[in-house]
Amino acid sequence: MRTIVSDLDGTIAFGGRRPARSIRSALFALAAAPDTRVVLATSRTPRCVGDWFGPRAHRFDLVCCNGALVVRRSGTAPARGSGAHAAPTAAVTRTAIPATAVGHIVATLGAAGAAYCLEYGHEFVATDHDSLPWWGARHRRVLAPGRVPDLVGVVKVTVAHSQGWARTFEALEGVDVFPHETGDMDVVASGVDKAAALAGLLDGARTAVLAFGNDRNDLALLRAADRAVVVGTGLAELDELPTVRRVAASPDAVLTALRAGVRQLMDVVPAGRAVASTAMAPPAAAMPPVSAASR
Missing domain, CATH: 3.40.50.1000 (HAD superfamily/HAD-like)
Structure with missing residues (x-):
């Protein structure tokens, strides 16, 4: 195979x-x-x-x-x-990212007025209509000023501009940070x-x-x-x-x-488990069946 x-x-x-x-x-x-x-x-x-x-x-x-x-x-x-x-x-x-970690991230970014999006899997919440525009408009919910988003079930937080934030959140327990060459940054659960x-x-x-x-x-x-x-x-x-x-x-x-x-x-003989990571993710939770192409 x-x-x-x-x-x-x-x-x-x-x-x-x-x-x-x-x-x-x-x-x-x-x-x-x-x-x-x-x-x-x-x-x-x-x-x-x-x-x-x-x-x-x-x-x-x-x-x-x-x-x-x-x-x-x-x-x-x-x-x-x-x-x-x-x-x-x-x-x-x-x-999902631990809710306590999401709460800390949201509070920190909110205090600085930084743009971000929270991805839940079936929809996402954005700080405004223009944050990370390549995420599109469908299934985008814009967060009302002063309102705290749902902290449970967030699978990814994306910060629009990573400068300065990577080091801040790398020290946060329960998450891993992935800065991108495009200048934005993803935060996911530790081990993911x-x-x-x-x-x-x-x-x-x-x-x-x-x-x-x-x-x-x-x-x-x-x-x-x-x-x-x-x-x-x-x-x-x-x-x-x-x-x-x-x-x-x-x-x-x-x-x-x-x-x-x-x-x-075709000439490669796999030695066993083909892919492994040095990080160990927590057990993944099952989601209800969804359409892989829905937006």
Whole structure:
């Protein structure tokens, strides 16, 4: 069995737009191949993946919100007439940030007048209409001035401008912090990352893993994979690993690397659990079935 896992933004998707048609087609073809699993591992939500990949998004496993939301592929197609972005319901697991930590983060950011969003999985709360605009307007609830948001069930806090905040929240018990090259920053529950989520998704299966990524939240995933591709100029600490190659941040370069990596993966014999993280996440809580493509 082989598993192809990829980040989205800055890895196979550029400029805030969905991946090029050629890359989407290649991923759909791989997901339909025997003994092959395609996993999209992203800081974005299942809503965004559904918007970008349409009704066939159910063919992928999704590791979303840096691993805090995991959607297992359903293997079934949406009902006819259910809409352009409809998808079958799928089982979702989530790991929420402790409510006490969310309360501290919200109070600290609020006192400084900093813009942020709280992601709950089915919707998100924003400090205003303009905070993190790429999150979109649908399912956005704007927080009324002076009102405290619901602190329970938050899977990710995203701070619009990370400067100065990473060090502040890294010292907070119960959370991990992922600054992005784009200048924003995610906060998730301690132990949550893409590698840990993928390990749980694979559940000990012997599978060779090919991973693509570009940012700090991809680091553990890339290190643990049997073969890894770093896209762009970041994560220089991985260059000495024999399992890692680097390609330019362009759709053509990524597509070429994907095709070559899949061919090479055929010769890889997995040694056991293919992916593991140095962090141990708390048990994920089950969520009711939701549509992987709903927004």
